[in-house]
Amino acid sequence: MLIIDTEHGILKKYFPQPGETEVTIPEHVRMIQKYAFAGCEKLYAVRIPEGVENIGAGAFKNCKNLFYVKLPQSLKRISIEAFYNCESLGGIEIPEKITSIHDSTFMNCKNLRSIVLPKNLEHLGEKAFYGCTNLKKVKMPEKLNYFGRQAFSKCESLTSITIPEGITRLYGQYFSDCGQLHFAIIPQSMQVIQGDVFPSNVILHFYIKNQMFSVPFTSFWFSDNIVNAMCQPEKPENTDLIIRDFVKHNDSGNLEKFLECGFVTDQKIDDYIQFAIQNQKYESQVVLMDYKHKHIGYQPKNWDL
Numbered sequence: 106m107l108i109i110d111t112e113h114g115i116l117k118k119y120f121p122q123p124g125e126t127e128v129t130i131p132e133h134v135r136m137i138q139k140y141a142f143a144g145c146e147k148l149y150a151v152r153i154p155e156g157v158e159n160i161g162a163g164a165f166k167n168c169k170n171l172f173y174v175k176l177p178q179s180l181k182r183i184s185i186e187a188f189y190n191c192e193s194l195g196g197i198e199i200p201e202k203i204t205s206i207h208d209s210t211f212m213n214c215k216n217l218r219s220i221v222l223p224k225n226l227e228h229l230g231e232k233a234f235y236g237c238t239n240l241k242k243v244k245m246p247e248k249l250n251y252f253g254r255q256a257f258s259k260c261e262s263l264t265s266i267t268i269p270e271g272i273t274r275l276y277g278q279y280f281s282d283c284g285q286l287h288f289a290i291i292p293q294s295m296q297v298i299q300g301d302v303f304p305s306n307v308i309l310h311f312y313i314k315n316q317m318f319s320v321p322f323t324s325f326w327f328s329d330n331i332v333n334a335m336c337q338p339e340k341p342e343n344t345d346l347i348i349r350d351f352v353k354h355n356d357s358g359n360l361e362k363f364l365e366c367g368f369v370t371d372q373k374i375d376d377y378i379q380f381a382i383q384n385q386k387y388e389s390q391v392v393l394m395d396y397k398h399k400h401i402g403y404q405p406k407n408w409d410l
Contacts (some may be wrong), residue, residue, distance in 0.1 A: 109134060114156075119143050126170075130154055134298055137164045139184065146170055146401050155179050158328045160187050169193060172216075176200050183210055185230070190246065192216060199223050215239060221374050222246050227271075229256055238262060245269045270294045275302045289322075295336045311335045314366045344368040357388040364396045371401045 108118040108129070114135035119128065119142045126149040130137070134154065137405060139161030142148060150173040151165070157177050162184040172193045176183075180200045185207040188194060194214045198221040199206070208230035211217060217237045225228040226246045231253030234240060238261045245252075250271035257263060258281045266280065274297045280286055283304050290310045291298075303309070303322045309332065311318045320335060327348040331350045348369065352358035369377070374397045381390035 107131070116141055119145060121147060126150070128152070130157070132156060135159070135209055137161055139163055140166065142168055144168070149173065151175075153177050158182065160184060162186055163189060165191055167191075178202070178242055183207065185209060185232075186212070188214060190214075195218070199226070201225060204228065209234055209235065212236055222249075224248065227251070229253065231255060232258070239336055246269070252279070254279060255281065261285060262290065266290070268292055268295065273297070274299075277302065280304060280307075283299070296333075297336065298332050309335075313338050315362070316362050316366065318362060320359070338363070338366070339368060345373070348377055349380060352377065352386050352389040353384060353394075355386045355389050357392045360389055361392045361396070364392070364400075369396070371397075374401060 106120045106122060107116060108406045109116050111133065115138055116130060116134045117138045126147055128148065129152040129408040132154045134157055136159040137157065140163045141161065143163050146169050148168050148171050152175055156179050158179055159182045163186045166186050166189045169190065169192045171191045172195055174197060176198065178200045180327055181202045181205060183206060185326050186209045189209055189212050190213045192213065192215045195216050196219040201223045204222050204225050205228040206226065209232045210230065211234050212232050213236040215236065215238050218239050218241065220240065220243060222245065224246045225248055227248050227250055228410045229249060229252035233256045235255050236259045238259065240260045241262045241264055243266060243310050245267060247269050248271060248398065251270045254277040256279055258278055260283050263283045263286050267290040270292040272292065273294050277300045281301060286304055286307050289303060289307050305323050307321050307322045309322050318335065320331060322332065330346060334346045336342055340349055347363060353362065374393060378390060381393055
């Protein structure tokens with residue numbers, strides 16, 4: 106049974122009837138009030154008509170057997186915890202008028218395998234998809250300029266992520282406990298990555314002058330500052346750190362691509378060659394000497410290979 110304020114088009118409360126598992130909301134409804142369906146554990150499907158613009162806080166919270174929800178294109182707002190702990194929800198498409206997904210909206214939707222985010226989405230709240238353990242892939246829209254901490258934490262099946270250009274800073278555990286996350290593309294707009302943003306097994310892919318560089322997000326291989334250096338490689342101190350780290354780990358492939366970006370001056374190239382010799386990184390030494398020979402315009406010194 107639905108309790109509706111017909112004058113204002115507000116669905117205030119749903120009281121499940123014996124054996125009832127599906128609900129079709131009447132067409133004159135414009136808003137689903139907060140906690141209207143909360144705790145209706147036997148509810149399996151809800152059909153929301155065009156014309157509904159607002160789903161209130163916790164509207165479907167703890168509807169653990171809710172599998173199917175079709176959201177109308179008229180929808181403009183989905184409030185905090187609207188689908189919190191809807192463990193059976195398999196997939197959902199967010200309408201294009203939605204520009205913000207609030208905190209914990211889909212938290213603990215353990216069966217959620219696919220999510221289509223609207224192209225106009227700008228804000229993704231904290232823990233928005235926290236604990237969506239079956240979510241494998243997410244395409245973030247280009248207009249997104251903020252997403253909160255732990256937005257995708259405990260998404261244990263997530264394998265890849267692409268951070269959009271609007272994101273410039275990442276602090277904290279956005280992807281903690283995402284054990285299958287191995288591939289993350291970082292935009293050229295990124296300036297700072299700080300804290301345990303990614304799990305240690307992820308490979309971060311940076312684009313610098315249309316070339317892609319791949320570095321592991323681990324402190325035991327690359328130095329603690331190398332990730333942020335890759336965010337702003339044009340700074341002299343960052344250029345120095347990046348090259349020395351590539352040499353130190355004999356990553357001649359990334360080293361060669363980075364040299365081609367043109368950040369290295371002739372005053373520094375000899376220092377890098379000497380650094381490679383001192384550390385017995387002969388593959389990197391060859392790459393540096395070859396770059397000097399081709400781009401700086403004179404023969405290398407008589408170093409032993």
